[in-house]
Amino acid sequence: xxxxxxxxxxxxxxxxxxxxxxxxxxxxxxxxxxxxxxxxxxxxxxxxxxxxxxxxxxxxxxxxxxxxxxxxxxxxxxxxxxxxxxxxxxxxxxxxxxxxxxxxxxxxxxxxxxxxxxxxxxxxxxxxxxxxxxxxxxxxxxxxxxxxxxxxxxxxxxxxxxxxxxxxxxxxxxxxxxxxxxxxxxxxxxxxxxxxxxxxxxxxxxxxxxxxxxxxxxxxxxxxxxxxxxxxxxxxxxxxxxxxxxxxxxxxxxxxxxxxxxxxxxxxxxxxxxxxxxxxxxxxxxxxxxxxxxxxxxxxxxxxxxxxxx
Amino acid sequence: xxxxxxxxxxxxxxxxxxxxxxxxxxxxxxxxxxxxxxxxxxxxxxxxxxxxxxxxxxxxxxxxxxxxxxxxxxxxxxxxxxxxxxxxxxxxxxxxxxxxxxxxxxxxxxxxxxxxxxxxxxxxxxxxxxxxxxxxxxxxxxxxxxxxxxxxxxxxxxxxxxxxxxxxxxxxxxxxxxxxxx
Numbered sequence: 001x002x003x004x005x006x007x008x009x010x011x012x013x014x015x016x017x018x019x020x021x022x023x024x025x026x027x028x029x030x031x032x033x034x035x036x037x038x039x040x041x042x043x044x045x046x047x048x049x050x051x052x053x054x055x056x057x058x059x060x061x062x063x064x065x066x067x068x069x070x071x072x073x074x075x076x077x078x079x080x081x082x083x084x085x086x087x088x089x090x091x092x093x094x095x096x097x098x099x100x101x102x103x104x105x106x107x108x109x110x111x112x113x114x115x116x117x118x119x120x121x122x123x124x125x126x127x128x129x130x131x132x133x134x135x136x137x138x139x140x141x142x143x144x145x146x147x148x149x150x151x152x153x154x155x156x157x158x159x160x161x162x163x164x165x166x167x168x169x170x171x172x173x174x175x176x177x178x179x180x181x182x183x184x185x186x187x188x189x190x191x192x193x194x195x196x197x198x199x200x201x202x203x204x205x206x207x208x209x210x211x212x213x214x215x216x217x218x219x220x221x222x223x224x225x226x227x228x229x230x231x232x233x234x235x236x237x238x239x240x241x242x243x244x245x246x247x248x249x250x251x252x253x254x255x256x257x258x259x260x261x262x263x264x265x266x267x268x269x270x271x272x273x274x275x276x277x278x279x280x281x282x283x284x285x286x287x288x289x290x291x292x293x294x295x296x297x298x299x300x301x302x303x304x305x306x307x308x309x310x
Numbered sequence: 311x312x313x314x315x316x317x318x319x320x321x322x323x324x325x326x327x328x329x330x331x332x333x334x335x336x337x338x339x340x341x342x343x344x345x346x347x348x349x350x351x352x353x354x355x356x357x358x359x360x361x362x363x364x365x366x367x368x369x370x371x372x373x374x375x376x377x378x379x380x381x382x383x384x385x386x387x388x389x390x391x392x393x394x395x396x397x398x399x400x401x402x403x404x405x406x407x408x409x410x411x412x413x414x415x416x417x418x419x420x421x422x423x424x425x426x427x428x429x430x431x432x433x434x435x436x437x438x439x440x441x442x443x444x445x446x447x448x449x450x451x452x453x454x455x456x457x458x459x460x461x462x463x464x465x466x467x468x469x470x471x472x473x474x475x476x477x478x479x480x481x482x483x484x485x486x487x488x489x490x491x492x
Contacts, residue, residue, distance in 0.1 A: 003390045022393075029377065029394035038430040041380035071380075301380075305391035 004302050008120040008127040011136035012177040020181060024146055026298035027291070034070060034293055044073035047304050050098050052108040053130070054080040054091075054115075059265050059289065060130050060140070064107050067296035073304075076103070091115065092122055099125055104307050105300065108132075126303045134168050134229065140264050141174035143295040145182055147288045148219055151260055156183035161213045163189045163245060164223030164272055167196050168230065171223060171264045176202055189213040190245060193234040210245050214255055221262040222247055222272045242271050249276045260284055316443070316470070317460055317483035325459040329440060330362045332457050333409065340371050342435075343407040348424050349377040349395035352412035354474050355442050359411065374399035376410075381423040397427075404432035409457075413472040415441035418453035443470055443483055 004019050012020075033041055049068045053061055061077075068075045078098065095106065106123070108116055109130040116129035116136075131137040149155050160179050166172045166188045179186050180203060187205035188195060200206055207213040214220055225241065235241045247261065261273070261283040269275045278285060317325060337343040340363065347356030353375045363371045379394035410424055421439060428437065442459040448466065460483065464470060469486040473479075 002393045025393065029379070029397070032397050033380065033430075036430050037432060040430070042426065043380045043382075043385050046386075302391055305386055305388075307386060309386055 004306070007303075007306060008116070008129075009138050009299055009303065010116040010120055010127060010129045010132075012138045012141050012174045012181070013136070015138075015178075015181070017181045020142065020145070020178065023142060023295065023298045023302065024149060026302060027142075027146055027294045030070075030297040030301070031291065031294040034290075034297075040070050040072060042072045043301060044068070044071040044304050047071075047104045047307065048074040048076070048102060049105045049107060049300070050076045050078060050103045051130075052078045052095070052098070052106060052110075054108070054110045055131070056081075057109055057130070059292070060109065060137075063289070063292040064128075064130060064139075064296055067293050067300055068107075070293070071297055071301060071304075073105075073300070076101075091119065095119060095123055099123055105304065126307060128299060128303065131170055133170065134173075135170055136174045136177075137170040137264075138174050138178075139292070139296050139299060140171050141178035142299070143288055143292040144171075144175055144221060144262060144264070145178045145184075146295050147262065147284055147291050148179075148184075148260070149182075150287070150291065151284055152218065155179060158184045158219060159187070159217045160184050160219045160221060161187040161189050161207070161217040162221045162223060163210065163213065163247070165194045165225050165230075165234075166190055166199065166223070167194045167234075168226040169223050171221075175221060176204055180204075187213055187216060191235050191241065210247070211251060214247075214251060214259060217259055218257075219260045219262060220247065221264070223264065224266060224268055224272060238271055246271060247273045247277050249274060249280065252277055252280070252282065258282060262288060265289070312487040312489055314485045314487065315482055316462055316485050319481050321460075322481040322483065325442070326358055326362060329442075329457055329459055330359060330366060333359070333363065333440070334366065336438075337407060337409075339367060339369065342405075343409065344372045344374065344401060344403060345409050345411055345440075346374045346376050346399065346403075346428070348410060348412045348420060349375055349379075349397070351414075351472065352410075354472070354477070355413050355440075356411045358474075359440075372401055374401065376424060376427055378420060378423040378427045381427045383419060383423065399431055402432060403428070403434045405435050407436045407438070408434040409438045409440050411440045413441070414443045414445060414470050415439070415453075415455050415458075416445045416448055416470075418449045418451040421453050422451050442472055445470060 105126040107128045113133035113135035115132045120127040162172050189207045263285045345356050347353040360373045375398045377395045377397045379392045438456040440457040441455045444458045444461045445464045471484045475481045
């Protein structure tokens with residue numbers, strides 16, 4: 001197996017385990033490349049990639065842009081805030097206009113679930129989903145699993161708990177698919193109001209007590225409370241959330257074994273995770289960011305190899 | 311597929327030995343020289359040269375592996391993407407004499423990619439090329455080796471395979487010719 005089974009990366013749901021393992025194997029090589037004195041390879045010299053961000057992002061956008069540049073692709077950036085979208089242009093029109101400038105691949109973040117899939121069915125270019133609303137964020141899940149694999153040797157058989165705002169989190173959904181495909185056990189933990197009603201049907205455990213969840217797991221992925229997506233109150237106050245579900249050094253040190261702490265960023269220090277935990281030896285938050293570039297290089301490289309030459 | 315042994319076990323050993331002495335002739339004690347094997351099969355040549363050279367010189371010879379997948383000129387011209395192998399250069403090549411090593415020199419395209427890939431690690435003082443087998447007159451690019459184990463004349467339809475004791479069970483070089491029905 002040395003080719004992806006998909007033409008676009010719209011979600012982890014569409015990938016096979018072999019696809020994920022191929023991406024990881026390729027990312028291993030790119031991780032070595034980005035640690036060289038010259039962190040750049042010429043593979044994608046003749047490819048142009050548009051980064052379309054209809055929603056705010058720092059990390060993901062920078063990470064994609066670096067990945068593209070380190071593969072020698074030409075990059076154009078677009079953010080909704082400063083564009084004609086504000087003047088009433090539709091998504092398809094915006095994208096088709098960009099594509100007529102001969103763009104081969106589109107990396108898109110959009111507030112609406114399914115936007116990446118919608119686009120991939122209507123345009124000729126390759127589409128990479130960089131987050132579509134509350135649906136999926138596939139490259140984040142890939143880099144999370146890649147970081148677990150790097151730290152623990154493999155993902156198979158590991159126990160991972162995802163803590164926080166599962167209801168609004170695309171990271172949670174993509175992580176559940178990705179980890180399960182690689183043979184890990186997944187648990188979600190958070191206040192009842194922030195756990196989707198039928199999530200157990202995905203085969204995940206549900207826990208409402210943080211300590212019990214942490215005692216069970218090998219890895220804890222702490223998610224941010226997405227206040228911008230919460231139209232109603234889901235819990236009485238941030239302080240109360242933090243007291244019930246915030247990860248502190250005290251809890252971490254009292255656990256019977258040493259677990260790994262992850263966070264997809266951006267961190268709200270003192271809410272879901274305290275500063276001393278975020279900066280501790282058990283935290284791999286910054287490794288996740290480094291691996292993000294390598295994993296995105298792998299995804300782009302493998303998809304680009306499927307672009308037909310004119 | 312017709313099979314013809316170009317180098318048998320005995321000649322293979324002699325050839326590797328000669329290459330070692332030729333390397334010593336130009337690089338003395340290897341104090342400023344490193345060997346870099348091109349993935350995947352040049353790595354085997356480097357491993358053999360390293361153990362022989364170290365036995366002769368009685369000191370360590372610095373060696374590395376270089377993968378050229380991302381530097382190839384046929385990306386998107388093949389059916390499937392190539393899966394990269396490991397690159398392992400944990401020393402500085404700036405100002406060093408570098409001997410690039412591969413098992414078979416054929417079109418020269420791999421070496422061209424290798425030269426590009428090498429520059430990502432610094433500016434070597436000098437780069438030379440060693441190949442165990444040279445399929446001469448079959449070059450696509452103006453590239454020649456400085457050290458050659460054995461030279462063979464081949465057709466494009468033929469295949470040259472370097473086989474190793476550690477992998478295939480015996481040291482030898484084999485020429486495979488497809489059977490024609492004409």
